[in-house]
Amino acid sequence: ARSESPWMPYIKALLETHTVDSIPMTWHASNTSSQRRFDVLSGYSRWAAMSARRSAKNSWQHLSTIGFADFAGPLSEGGAC
Numbered sequence: 001a002r003s004e005s006p007w008m009p010y011i012k013a014l015l016e017t018h019t020v021d022s023i024p025m026t027w028h029a030s031n032t033s034s035q036r037r038f039d040v041l042s043g044y045s046r047w048a049a050m051s052a053r054r055s056a057k058n059s060w061q062h063l064s065t066i067g068f069a070d071f072a073g074p075l076s077e078g079g080a081c
Helices: 008-017 032-039 043-070
Strands: none
Touching: none
């Protein structure tokens, strides 16, 4: 979103005030403390976290592909698209 967007204050408030440390799908495998927390999860919880991570990644890849193709102008920051 552009800095002058009327939605920017809401987006910033959402992103800056919420922590995702308690959500297993956000724990990165290369982070030692995250890996320790992930290791103590049950088999089902581990599967659910990995499944949610995979689903979010696939959704983001799909949305970014069509989003940038279809909405390059509005998503740009003033550069030529």
